Structure formats: C-alpha cells, structure tokens
Amino acid sequence: MAQRNEAELANQEDDREIAAMIEDALQDPKIQVKVQRRYPCLRILLEGDCIPEQATAISLIRQTLEYKQPNGITQIEIYARHLGATQLAWRKTLTLPALDSLAAETFQVEGPSPRTDACSVVAPLPERSRRLSPKKISSAGWGALGTGLILAILLITISPLKLLFAGFLVMVHEVGHAVTHWLFGRPALPTVNLLYGGGITLVFEQSLVVIGLIYLGFAVLAYGCRFHPKLLGGVAGLAILYTFCLRTSINTMLSTFMGHGMELVAIALCLYFSASGYLCRIAGDRSIYAMLGFFTWFYDLQFSWKLIHDEDFRAFYEGGIGGVLDNDFVILATEYFYTDLAAITQWFLIACLLAPVVPFLVLRYESWFQRAVNLLLKQEP
Structure with a gap:
C-alpha cells in the first residue's frame, strides 16, 4: 500500500x-x-x-x-x-x-x-x-460591457465630456478617409480643422507608384498562397474587385463613405475586443473598449436621428464646412446615388443599429470561422 x-x-x-x-x-x-x-x-x-x-x-x-x-x-x-x-x-x-x-x-x-x-x-x-459549440461571453466580458455602457451613457449626456471624447470620433472618421484614399493610390493626410472645428483629410493626386505597390502586394500574396488553391482564388477575386473599383467612380465613393464607415468598424471592433478580451493587457482595457464602442454607437445614432428629423440641424449640415466644402452624406446623395439626404442617412442609421450585433455573432460563432480559415489554409496534395 x-x-x-x-x-x-x-x-x-x-x-x-x-x-x-x-x-x-x-x-x-x-x-x-x-x-x-x-x-x-x-x-x-x-x-x-x-x-x-x-x-x-x-x-x-x-x-x-x-x-x-x-x-x-x-x-x-x-x-x-x-x-x-x-x-x-x-x-x-x-x-x-x-x-x-x-x-x-x-x-x-x-x-x-x-x-x-x-x-x-x-x-x-x-x-x-461533429459539432462545434458556440462560444459564450465570460462573466468578466459581461462585466466590462456593462461598465463601458454606463460610462458611455455618462459621456453622451454630459456635454463637456461629450465634446472631449468627440475627438476620438474625429480621429476615426478622418483615418477612415485617409486609409481608403491610400488604398486607391491617392496619398492622404488626416488633419484637424482648426478654423471650423472637426477634421479634414488632405488628399493629393493619384500616384502610379502607390498603385504599383498595391498590385505588388497582391502578387506577393498570390505567391504565398500558391499551395492553397482556395485562398489563391480569393486573392485573385479580390484583385479583380479592386481593379474594377479603381477603374470606376466606386473608389471615390468608398473614400467619401469610409469616414462614417470607419466609425461603424470602430463600434464593432471595440465591442468585440471588450467581449472577447483580445488585445487587452490589463483588466481595465475591456471596459475602455466597451466605453469607446458604445459612445461611438450612441453618437452616430444621435447624429443620424437629428439629421433625419431635425430640420435646423439638417440645414446646418447641408450648408457644408464653412459654406465651401460639402459634407460626406451630401456628396453621396447628390453625386453618387442621386437621392435626398434623408435616404442616405436612413441607411446609415440601419447600419448603426446592426453594428453592435456583428461582433457578438462573430464571437459566438468564432469556432466556425476558425474552421473555415483552416479549410482555406489547408494545403492541397
């Protein structure tokens, strides 16, 4: 014994x-x-x-x-x-x-x-x-989301704090414009508009060198995926889609939209990081991500609602920046979709309502996405 x-x-x-x-x-x-x-x-x-x-x-x-x-x-x-x-x-x-x-x-x-x-x-x-189990948000994740939600409500209701954290939205908005312009070969620099407030993106002439580097990136990706036929097909399809956008007015339309579009991306990413704990070094990071995500969400919902229902605010927005530069939704409505401002804003409002749903669905069915990626990365004999 x-x-x-x-x-x-x-x-x-x-x-x-x-x-x-x-x-x-x-x-x-x-x-x-x-x-x-x-x-x-x-x-x-x-x-x-x-x-x-x-x-x-x-x-x-x-x-x-x-x-x-x-x-x-x-x-x-x-x-x-x-x-x-x-x-x-x-x-x-x-x-x-x-x-x-x-x-x-x-x-x-x-x-x-x-x-x-x-x-x-x-x-x-x-x-x-053979089944994959949906992933559930941990108690720490729910706690961070709840804390961030309460902080975001305080920020959106207290005017000085709202004005202070609006700078985060300005940064996200202008970076969205700048990144999209760069992707289509136009060097761009996001800046702060000191004269009228907010931000403005300085855009330069389209550069063949930048476009050439982007196509070189596609070539490098294709070479790296040469043993993965499915992934190689995806890269080829993406290159064809990019070329189509580059040759049409879609590229300038996307560059105009992606200011507000990047705000939607920020909502989804911040809430995803908060719920999952990814990219969080300390415990407070999750609550900060949730606060920024919910604050951006509330701000965009308020902006969309006022633009649809508040005539004075809509007239101010249609007046542009200093009476010289048109705002993004005005450009989209008049130059690309040939509709009124309210219609464009309604679609953005719907996108805002759906933005928080996306990260929770992605997190819940993360194992399915991982399996799909593994199948794409599977090397063919």
Whole structure:
C-alpha cells in the first residue's frame, strides 16, 4: 500500500511538471492546463477565455511530450474548452506512435463528448455528429460591457465630456478617409480643422507608384498562397474587385463613405475586443473598449436621428464646412446615388443599429470561422 501511495504521489508530481511545461510552451498565462493520468491514457485539458488554435496546440504538446514522455502511456486525449462553457470546443485523441506524425493520428472528434473512465479505441463519428459549440461571453466580458455602457451613457449626456471624447470620433472618421484614399493610390493626410472645428483629410493626386505597390502586394500574396488553391482564388477575386473599383467612380465613393464607415468598424471592433478580451493587457482595457464602442454607437445614432428629423440641424449640415466644402452624406446623395439626404442617412442609421450585433455573432460563432480559415489554409496534395 505504501509503495502504491508513493507511486501515485510520483505520478501526480510528474503530471504537474508536464502541465507546467505545456503552459510554458503555449506562452499564454490565461490558459489553464490540467493533466490527469488514467492508465493507459493521459488526459490534457486546456481551458481559458481564449483557447489556442487546434493544430498549434497539438504541435506544442507533441513537442513537449517528446521531451518528457510518460511511462506506461499509450494514448493521449487533448481537450479544449472555453472558460465557463459546458461543451468542448474541440477534442483530439492521439496514440503515442502518432506523436512523430500528425498524419498517423488514429482518431479525431470536434465538439462535445461523453466522459469515459478509461481510454478505448473509438471509431470516427459520422460527419453529422461533429459539432462545434458556440462560444459564450465570460462573466468578466459581461462585466466590462456593462461598465463601458454606463460610462458611455455618462459621456453622451454630459456635454463637456461629450465634446472631449468627440475627438476620438474625429480621429476615426478622418483615418477612415485617409486609409481608403491610400488604398486607391491617392496619398492622404488626416488633419484637424482648426478654423471650423472637426477634421479634414488632405488628399493629393493619384500616384502610379502607390498603385504599383498595391498590385505588388497582391502578387506577393498570390505567391504565398500558391499551395492553397482556395485562398489563391480569393486573392485573385479580390484583385479583380479592386481593379474594377479603381477603374470606376466606386473608389471615390468608398473614400467619401469610409469616414462614417470607419466609425461603424470602430463600434464593432471595440465591442468585440471588450467581449472577447483580445488585445487587452490589463483588466481595465475591456471596459475602455466597451466605453469607446458604445459612445461611438450612441453618437452616430444621435447624429443620424437629428439629421433625419431635425430640420435646423439638417440645414446646418447641408450648408457644408464653412459654406465651401460639402459634407460626406451630401456628396453621396447628390453625386453618387442621386437621392435626398434623408435616404442616405436612413441607411446609415440601419447600419448603426446592426453594428453592435456583428461582433457578438462573430464571437459566438468564432469556432466556425476558425474552421473555415483552416479549410482555406489547408494545403492541397
């Protein structure tokens, strides 16, 4: 009995050492690694708000176990689960000979699986039964979103604070114009309009050098995707679409719209980072992202509503910047869509209402998008 207890203690110590080595290999302190030994099986659970990509995790674990291979283990089960989730994000079972080659893996299942007390050889499940589990927002994510929402309401209702944080929108708006102009070969510089307030983007003549560099970028992407036919087809389609926009007035229309368009992008990205925790170094980052996302959302909703229903505000907007430069929606309505200002604003209002929905859907079905990307990156024989 004493020898058995000593052996169990040794195995537990060994398992803790393996877990620590795997955590070091993953290089993500937010991922918890738990190792459990059930002869002849070694179970490894990866758990966290953001779990590692399946192929990467398996490769790192494989390298770790090659360095320290447990005695008496013939099979390894790897589980990945989002923190607080009731279902697995993915599961992989390997036999030890398969550690030298992923192609020799005997069994792969994605999705939830029943608990077993011993490892046994299980046939692959039919395709219909392979399911990916939707990702849920953690309690920390909901807390950050709630805090950011309250702060955004305060900012939008207190005039001095609203004026102060409107600078964030000016920056986002003008960067949207500038980036789009650069993408279509027109060097641009976002600046602050010191005379009339707000911002203005200085745009220069279209440069063949800039356009040539963009097409060179497409060529480099195509070369990098030469072993991935699906991805190569996507790059080719994107290059054709870019050429079509470049040869028509669509490129100037996009450059005009993407001031407000970048505000929609900022709403989606800020709320996504807050809900997911990505790009967050400290705990307060998530609340700040949520505050900026909700503030931009409230500001654009208020702007759209006033432009549709407030005649004085609409007349002021139609007057342009200093009576010389037309505002973006006026240009879109008169030069591209040949409609009234209210129609353009209504479409923008609808886009504003939908903007917060997009990040939550992307986060919820993140595993589906990851699988789609993996399929695109799959190298054809």
